[in-house]
Every structure is written in C-alpha cells, then in structure tokens.
Amino acid sequence: MLFHSTDLNHYVVDVLRKAGLSAEDGKVVADNLVGANLRGVDSHGVTRLSIYVKRLQAGVVNPRPNVQVVEESDATLLIDGDDGMGQVVGKKAIDLGIEKAKQNGAVYIGVKRSTHFGTGAYFVQQGIEKDLITYAMSNAPSTMAPWGGIQPYIGTNPYAFGVPAGKHRPIIFDMATSVVARGKIITAAQEGKDIPEGWAIDKEGNPTTNAQAGLEGSVLPFGGPKGYSISLMIDILSGVLTGAGFGSHINNIYGDFDKPQNVGHFFQLIDISRLMPVEQFKQRMDQMIEEIKSSPKAAGVEEIFLPGEIEYNTEEKRKAEGIFLSKEVYEDLMQVGEQYGVDINPYTTTGSARER
C-alpha cells in the first residue's frame, strides 16, 4: 500500500491523539516514525505504532508526561522523562539542550525514565539545523550477549551522530551497535524471511539464519569486541549514569506490559561556533566530502557515499513517490486505527478522497 508521507504522518497523529497524546506530541512521534520510513529505515518506521499504542493502553507509557530537569550544571542536564514516549521525552531534552548549548557552548544530557525513542537520526537532525554537532544514544532491552557470553545482557543500543555541511547535505550516521538493527530481524520474522548468518545466535549460542530463533537468542555486536565495547559505553552513559535501567534491568517493549521500560538516553550537543566560525567549518566539511566522493573507487563500486547520503537520497525519492508499506505492516497499522474508529483508507494514496 502506498502512502504520501504527509498523509501517513496525519494518520499516526490522529491515532496517537485518540490514545491520549497532545496534537503537538503526536506530531513529534509521527515525524520520528515517518521520518524513518522516508529515510528507508522501515524497521523504525510506522511498524512501531501498534506496540506503542499497546503500551499506552496498558498504562505503562504516560501519554502526558511531565518531563523535567532534575539535575543541572553549566554543561550537563539530567532529565526525568516521567515514562513518556521516548520521542516526546527526547525532543524535550534536545530542545532544552539546544538552548543550553547555544548559551554555554555545549552540553551533555542524560535522560532517565523514558521509553523506546525510535530513530536517533531524528534528534540529530534537530541539532544540526541549529549548527550544533549532535549525538543521540539510547540503551535498550537486553538482546545482545556480553563478548564471550551467550545470554543477552545489553541492548543493540543505537549510536547516532551528525554534523552540518555547507553546500552538501549533512553527514549523519544512526547505527545499531549490533551487526544490524534488531528491528530488521523483527521485520524479517514478520515477513517470514531468513536472516544472513552472522547476525544472531540462537538461545544455545549456535549461529542461526532463522529470524525467530535469532530474536529468542542473542544478536551479535558489529565489529566483534569493539562494537560490543561501544554498546557497553552507551549503556553506561544512558543507563548507569542517569539512574535509568541498564543491562538486563530494562523492561521489554514487547513483553513487560505491567511496568514502564525505564529506558535511558544520552545526548550531546556542541556549538560549532565556539571552536570555529560556522562558515569555515562548513567549507572544511564540503572539502572533506568532495575529497571522499572523488576518491578512486573499489572494483564494482559506482559511487562512494558519505554516511547518511543514501538515506537523504531515499528521502527525496519517497517524498516524491510515496512510502510503500507491506501488506503485513499495513494491516497491523490499520488495526491500530480501527480500535479508535480511525479509518486508514482516506489516508492512503490509492484509497484517498482527501485533498492534498
């Protein structure tokens, strides 16, 4: 089924308002989810809406959180998310952080008592727009064994980073610290597809290509012990340091419906202008990008892409051509709306009666 991104965004907002969110907060979540679909990261797109709504309905996610600063110094913020949706809590944290970074030069922001924040790139984009170098990290329920172990302890803790450029598009990466995002394994399981070897081990510690067995076992870190170390770093910053859950003490978004997740996030913002005039920085970024793009290519490579470039290309294309959702994702999405009497049909390009 094909959707125009604006229509899909409206559908998500309308459903979330029925689930108790303000229109403003619903828009933040919709921008985050549909933004992921636009960038081609469908595993973190609207496919997540049904579980989000299920947790709101279970009362373990707070639709109207009182997000507040609980500790503060010139260069740090600690924020209590009041069990709100991760996107809403994260956006508030980034907004407060942008203000502080502009005032004092830079900031580190810890967040506790939050939930799954969707795609980290969304937060990074907020900072980049203000000429701030931006990091977004989060811990996550345990799905990855410690290096040398077989039982999940840490999450696939996402690591997102971005910087603006001048005439070129920003450089952004947004990576799971597993070989691939667990969301991709979830998508494979939903679509009944196999996964490549090297993505996950089953619960006995054996390599597996069965998506479901991988979900029940442990995903593998990218780059072996190095990626594992970075994942651990993210859990220490997001979880241990903030007072959120860490390691196996984060509740599962798909399993624990009787208690909040207590996910933690960690954001970093650096005001470029405090180290170098912004225009000069952007010229230097452009130079770097041009030098990399014009570098000799490996056999079979048509173009060298910077981190985030493929996602920007996909976004342009999908903004113009629409977002395609598989039958499984579409039906799941439709059913979420049905619970609230929100009919998905008018929002689809194929079924649309709506003016654009």
Added chain:
Amino acid sequence: MLFHSTDLNHYVVDVLRKAGLSAEDGKVVADNLVGANLRGVDSHGVTRLSIYVKRLQAGVVNPRPNVQVVEESDATLLIDGDDGMGQVVGKKAIDLGIEKAKQNGAVYIGVKRSTHFGTGAYFVQQGIEKDLITYAMSNAPSTMAPWGGIQPYIGTNPYAFGVPAGKHRPIIFDMATSVVARGKIITAAQEGKDIPEGWAIDKEGNPTTNAQAGLEGSVLPFGGPKGYSISLMIDILSGVLTGAGFGSHINNIYGDFDKPQNVGHFFQLIDISRLMPVEQFKQRMDQMIEEIKSSPKAAGVEEIFLPGEIEYNTEEKRKAEGIFLSKEVYEDLMQVGEQYGVDINPYTTTGSARER
C-alpha cells in the same frame, strides 16, 4: 631483553631530555609509552621512541611548546599545541579540561597543531582518577580508504573511553578504528611476520597477508561501514572542527620530515557527580561488572572479560615480572640513546648495575 618498567621509564626520560624536552614533559611521554608496554600494547610502547626523536631532531616537533587555550566557552576549550609532542600537548589539554569539568560539570576539548599522542588510554586514566568519565580521540595520517574506495584518506583514528568503578577496576577501551591498530601491522613488518587476511588491502585494493604490502596499501575499518563512520566522526571532531589537518592533510610521522604533522585531538570529560552521587554510580558500575562476569559463557570461554580488564591483568604481571622487548625493538631503542651518549645497558634488568 627484560626491563623493569621504572628503569625503562627512566631511560626514555633521559633520552628525551637530551633531545630537548623538560624532565617533566619527558616523564609524561615516558609514562604514556611505558604505560602502553605495561598494558600489553607494545605497538604503542617504547618502539615509538626512535621516530619521536627523529622528528624532534628534524625540527618538526617542538620540544618546548607553548600550549595555550585559543578559544573558550563554559563547556568548550580549543587548544593550540604549538607542534609539541602529542603526549605533552594532550596532557596539558586534559589537565585544563579536568579543572574546567570540575568547575562547570563537563567539557569538550579540541586540540590542533599537535602530533602522535601515543596511547589514548593514558589520557583516559587521568580523567578516571578524578571521577570523570573520559574520552580521548585523535586523528592520524591517512592509512584507511573511504568505504567503497581503495586510496587511504582517513587514519586509523583511535577511540578511547573510560569510567571508574567501585571495588572493581575501571572499564577502559582504547581501540583503533581499523580492524587492528596500524602499529600492530608495523610491528609485524618489523618482525617479518605475516598478518591475517581482513586486516588490510594492498595498493591495488586486493586483500593481502603481507604486512609491508598492507602498510603501503590501506588498512580496513573495524565492522565495515560502521567502524568507518566512527573513524570519520573522530576526524571531523579532531580535525575539521579544531583547525588541525584532516583526511589526507595530516603529515606522515614516518615520511614528512620537513613539516609538522598538524594532528588534532578531541577529549571529553564529564563530572559524574553532576548527574549522580559518585558512590552510587560506582556501585551501579560494580553491579554491571558483576552481572557480566557471572553471565553464562560461550563454549570454550573460561572467563568473560570487561573492556580493559586483560590490560589491567597484563599490567600487574609486567609490573612484577618486567617488560620484555624483542631484539629488534631493543636494538632500535639502544641506538636512539647512543646518539646522545646514553648507554641503555645500566637500565636493563639483565645488565643492570643500578639500585632499585
């Protein structure tokens, strides 16, 4: 040849004083190099002394740099290293940063006009001792191709991070963003050994197991495009943002003897106490460490180690038993002293006439 670490440290200091450094600065470099040997990271140990001295003699490294703050905000510092030795410049930056982080809660520190800073763990340890979460990064001469390319553009830019724990030892990682540190390939080439496939490609872009061909070609990033993205991030922070060289614009420590390297570093320090009482944080770290150590092990794994734990174990052993240097490294080291009339023999355990 076997050395007691204190004697080896004294030898390095004595040689560096002859090469123009103050006793205090010589001690910083010696602590960094011998510290790497103690931790088992011989590729970043005293094997580097000869090239350091060669660059001091060539006049492209300043033995008495005027390291100063050139830009400052509440949460940022930009430091000009005046082409001093990276260890000396980095130590000054960390000392200034510790002061600022204690005062304002946290800091980001950019450094330009510096040189190879040795092992990042050394700087991380300075911050950890003061209960600060600490990062040390540096860019480096281009030895790694962009993802999709074959010609070196970025360095194996090291990424070091550490946090204190309570009754357990700190967690520290200090990784090259290549599959392995280029220093290990240099060591292999010096010792005439092959390298495993997957570490490097030759200058035509073909996989190679020949260490020398790998040095002339391009090393590979850890974890494919993810490790490459992190390496690029480090170059953006250390190079583009600070005004240091970046990409292919950093001069080669082993090749360019007519100009300074213009390496950049990036340090980050976070005062734990601004987010959580330090004792509570350390208890939480201890809990995490104990949970990981007691996690079920994979087949064939005797013990699960935390990042940095093996290095701490090696340090204990080598402090007691001494540091063994291969014949090649020993002779190279001996010749550096000979130029200044410093005889290495009295410093060795086997040849020692010195009181301890």
